[in-house]
Amino acid sequence: MATAMTGTYGPWGIVAGGSDGVGVAFAHGMASRGINVVLVARRVPVLEASADDIRARHGVEVRTVALDLSTQGAEAELAHATRDLEVGLFVYNAGGDDRGAAFLDKDLDAHLELVQRNCGSVLEAAYRFGAPMVARGRGALVLVTSGAAWAGGATHAAYGATKAFDLILAESLWAEWRTSGVDVLGLVLGRTDTPSFRRVFDAEGTVYGELADPGDVAEEALDHLADGPTWIHGSTTPTGPSPLGALSRRDAVLAMSRGASASRQESTT
Numbered sequence: 001m002a003t004a005m006t007g008t009y010g011p012w013g014i015v016a017g018g019s020d021g022v023g024v025a026f027a028h029g030m031a032s033r034g035i036n037v038v039l040v041a042r043r044v045p046v047l048e049a050s051a052d053d054i055r056a057r058h059g060v061e062v063r064t065v066a067l068d069l070s071t072q073g074a075e076a077e078l079a080h081a082t083r084d085l086e087v088g089l090f091v092y093n094a095g096g097d098d099r100g101a102a103f104l105d106k107d108l109d110a111h112l113e114l115v116q117r118n119c120g121s122v123l124e125a126a127y128r129f130g131a132p133m134v135a136r137g138r139g140a141l142v143l144v145t146s147g148a149a150w151a152g153g154a155t156h157a158a159y160g161a162t163k164a165f166d167l168i169l170a171e172s173l174w175a176e177w178r179t180s181g182v183d184v185l186g187l188v189l190g191r192t193d194t195p196s197f198r199r200v201f202d203a204e205g206t207v208y209g210e211l212a213d214p215g216d217v218a219e220e221a222l223d224h225l226a227d228g229p230t231w232i233h234g235s236t237t238p239t240g241p242s243p244l245g246a247l248s249r250r251d252a253v254l255a256m257s258r259g260a261s262a263s264r265q266e267s268t269t
């Protein structure tokens, strides 16, 4: 099906972390614009159920690739599994933290897996799938990041550091590829109502407050793929500066740390 989006970017898209939450919302949004989608995630039943739903609702082709993105070699496997497709849109969504905790209260292996999924694998996806886009002169790459990227803070040391990596990677690739026909967007999210978010916050007993809707997040991002380098969902100035930009680095870090601590205290009072 030829649509404005397939004409601009190409016939296929990949969502890494595409079986639930923001990822599956991206997949529905892409499919509704005529893009065939490849969904990547670990839990096969969830992956297949989402794929069936997208096929039924949008009539596009859907391929599933069951992979753990925190393992070395995952992106090579994904490239091999999609070698027959022209992939014009890649959304790297998987990246949530499964537990907010002090740095030394988490296993070293958990930190290293997070870094591989959120940094090594993201960089490799950008390299492997971005190169053919640049060569073709069309494509789009979305790296989903977080407000945790704005500054360091207690209980998000590794997570925030990986999200800052994703933000800088997206902004840098935008600068390099902007004249090549490839759009790059670093998508900064605040609290969003996803199954992963609820698993983490329910386990901690944290009060949610207002949450963004994953469908709104994906639709807005898909409508602004060409408005990079950075899009801050939920901001009154989505292409504007960091909301902490006016603070000294020290005050920003202390503000971030107070935010984490306030969430935990609310949940215990």
Ligand SMILES: NC(=O)c1ccc[n+]([C@@H]2O[C@H](COP(=O)([O-])OP(=O)(O)OC[C@H]3O[C@@H](n4cnc5c(N)ncnc54)[C@H](OP(=O)(O)O)[C@@H]3O)[C@@H](O)[C@H]2O)c1
Residues within 6 Å of the ligand: 016, 017, 018, 019, 020, 021, 022, 023, 040, 041, 042, 043, 044, 046, 067, 068, 069, 070, 092, 093, 094, 095, 096, 097, 117, 144, 145, 146, 147, 189, 190, 191, 192, 193, 194, 195, 196, 197
């Ligand atoms: N939700 C929020 O409040 C929030 C706030 C700020 C930023 N963000 C960002 O938004 C993105 C999406 O967050 P989310 O809340 O939807 O949770 P998420 O856990 O990052 O994403 C869920 C999706 O990713 C897949 N996934 C997770 N780990 C994977 C792995 N190792 N290998 C392959 N697939 C994996 C999940 O399927 P499987 O579990 O079956 O693998 C599912 O399809 C993340 O980058 C996160 O940093 C979210």
